[in-house]
Amino acid sequence: MPGPSVTPLRVALLGCGVVGTQVARLLLEHGEDLAARAGAPLELVGIAVRNAAVQRDSAIPRELLTEDAETLVSGADIVIEVMGGLEPARTLLLRAIDGGAAVVTANKALLAEDGPTLYKAADAAGVDIYFEAAVAGAIPIVRPVRESLAGDHVRRVLGIVNGTTNYVLDQMASGGLSFEEAVKQAQDLGYAEADPTADVEGFDAAAKAAILASLAFHTRVSADDVAREGITHVTADDVAWAERTGHRVKLLAIAEQTEEGVSVRVHPALVPLEHPLANVRGAFNAVFVEADAAGPLMFYGQGAGGRPTASAVLGDVVSAARHRVLGGKGPQESVYAALRILPPDAAVTRYQVRMVVADRPGVLAQVAGALADHGVSIDTVRQAGAEPGDETGTASLLLTTHAAREASLAATVAAVRELEPVHEITSVLRVEG
Numbered sequence: 001m002p003g004p005s006v007t008p009l010r011v012a013l014l015g016c017g018v019v020g021t022q023v024a025r026l027l028l029e030h031g032e033d034l035a036a037r038a039g040a041p042l043e044l045v046g047i048a049v050r051n052a053a054v055q056r057d058s059a060i061p062r063e064l065l066t067e068d069a070e071t072l073v074s075g076a077d078i079v080i081e082v083m084g085g086l087e088p089a090r091t092l093l094l095r096a097i098d099g100g101a102a103v104v105t106a107n108k109a110l111l112a113e114d115g116p117t118l119y120k121a122a123d124a125a126g127v128d129i130y131f132e133a134a135v136a137g138a139i140p141i142v143r144p145v146r147e148s149l150a151g152d153h154v155r156r157v158l159g160i161v162n163g164t165t166n167y168v169l170d171q172m173a174s175g176g177l178s179f180e181e182a183v184k185q186a187q188d189l190g191y192a193e194a195d196p197t198a199d200v201e202g203f204d205a206a207a208k209a210a211i212l213a214s215l216a217f218h219t220r221v222s223a224d225d226v227a228r229e230g231i232t233h234v235t236a237d238d239v240a241w242a243e244r245t246g247h248r249v250k251l252l253a254i255a256e257q258t259e260e261g262v263s264v265r266v267h268p269a270l271v272p273l274e275h276p277l278a279n280v281r282g283a284f285n286a287v288f289v290e291a292d293a294a295g296p297l298m299f300y301g302q303g304a305g306g307r308p309t310a311s312a313v314l315g316d317v318v319s320a321a322r323h324r325v326l327g328g329k330g331p332q333e334s335v336y337a338a339l340r341i342l343p344p345d346a347a348v349t350r351y352q353v354r355m356v357v358a359d360r361p362g363v364l365a366q367v368a369g370a371l372a373d374h375g376v377s378i379d380t381v382r383q384a385g386a387e388p389g390d391e392t393g394t395a396s397l398l399l400t401t402h403a404a405r406e407a408s409l410a411a412t413v414a415a416v417r418e419l420e421p422v423h424e425i426t427s428v429l430r431v432e433g
């Protein structure tokens with residue numbers, strides 16, 4: 001335990017929502033252990049909220065609540081930002097840094113939009129900036145990529161980094177819920193962003209992918225550099241077909257370094273049932289990292305939710321506190337490699353295309369011909385003939401391609417759509433894993 005003469009570190013908390021409430025709880029409940037680990041007591045001096053009169057968790061002392069976030073950050077040693085959004089979070093963090101405080105944030109949206117401004121300010125002020133909670137909630141992934149793998153060469157990062165969408169797809173596949181019902185549950189459970197559009201349209205996963213890619217490839221990658229597609233167009237039918245063909249639909253984040261540069265994308269994909277990612281359920285996340293010397297690494301755990309995320313925040317707070325007590329500083333931004341960011345259509349993937357075609361001889365050959373014209377080869381084909389009693393004269397055709405450039409695959413689908421016997425392209429999903 002630190003001796004009685006050790007000056008407590010003043011900790012300011014910005015935001016008291018799902019994550020903030022649990023951060024405050026852990027700080028207050030585990031005060032003695034945290035003091036022993038940090039080398040000084042961590043004194044929670046205030047919690048900035050929008051409305052101090054609102055009834056909150058019974059463990060939160062009312063006297064700590066303040067609506068004056070600016071004053072709160074000015075006297076702090078460590079500022080924890082869990083309010084989310086770009087502003088006033090950015091201004092408050094910059095004010096905290098300018099005032100000499102170390103900062104800990106869970107705000108992936110802000111980091112992926114304007115991380116360099118925060119890094120630069122922290123560097124100039126000689127203070128720490130930590131953000132483990134910003135990617136994959138409780139899972140230690142930022143620190144391993146930023147620090148543990150700093151001596152290696154990361155080639156690829158692939159995984160499920162959004163708990164809400166994983167929960168929604170899982171509930172659609174096995175819980176029998178509609179998309180809307182599953183999103184509502186994810187909100188009630190504290191997984192979703194304040195506006196769940198950020199989750200279901202892939203913005204949240206794209207922000208996390210940008211952060212991971214920046215760290216992995218020592219290159220500045222912002223949210224705008226990420227090719228992004230959400231899950232709003234994934235239908236219950238897609239989910240059912242996936243299971244029927246031995247797959248599960250997952251929202252994946254994929255960042256890879258090729259000889260040409262760095263490609264970062266977020267999109268739903270079919271993952272074979274035997275792949276470990278297929279069995280990541282609920283709001284859990286899993287991230288695979290492939291590095292030259294280390295080989296494959298896998299990180300798994302709770303990717304969303306107040307208490308798991310608070311765990312990651314507190315880990316960062318202890319690191320920052322140790323530096324205040326003992327000296328030293330965490331890592332700075334590392335973007336020396338400055339690799340080229342590749343356009344979205346340069347990515348290499350496989351497609352599974354489901355279509356309704358005229359049920360007559362020669363149609364498959366016509367479709368196969370359109371693929372061959374674009375240099376795309378077929379891996380598997382499955383045809384489901386008309387259901388008994390179906391008078392439409394159509395059949396469902398499901399084909400999976402071999403790997404090809406996204407540009408060729410997209411052009412192929414466009415050409416197939418124009419074929420006379422093709423009535424409708426019902427779904428196009430990538431296949432990964």
Ligand SMILES: NC(=O)C1=CN([C@@H]2O[C@H](COP(=O)(O)OP(=O)(O)OC[C@H]3O[C@@H](n4cnc5c(N)ncnc54)[C@H](O)[C@@H]3O)[C@@H](O)[C@H]2O)C=CC1
Nearest residue numbers: 015016017018019048049050082083084106107304305309
């Ligand atoms: N909920 C989760 O599972 C995870 C959330 N995060 C991130 O943590 C941050 C917080 O997320 P949640 O706690 O889920 O959000 P939340 O919406 O539950 O909490 C945010 C709180 O901050 C308050 N706030 C917003 N602007 C404020 C202002 N100007 N002054 C004072 N208070 C203000 C809001 O009133 C709200 O109570 C976000 O950046 C989010 O992306 C990160 C990992 C997981």
Ligand SMILES: N[C@@H](CC=O)C(=O)O
Nearest residue numbers: 162163164191192193
């Ligand atoms: N809304 C996010 C929360 C954690 O980052 C998610 O669902 O993953």
Ligand code: NA
Nearest residue numbers: 132135137139
């Ligand atoms: Na994390």
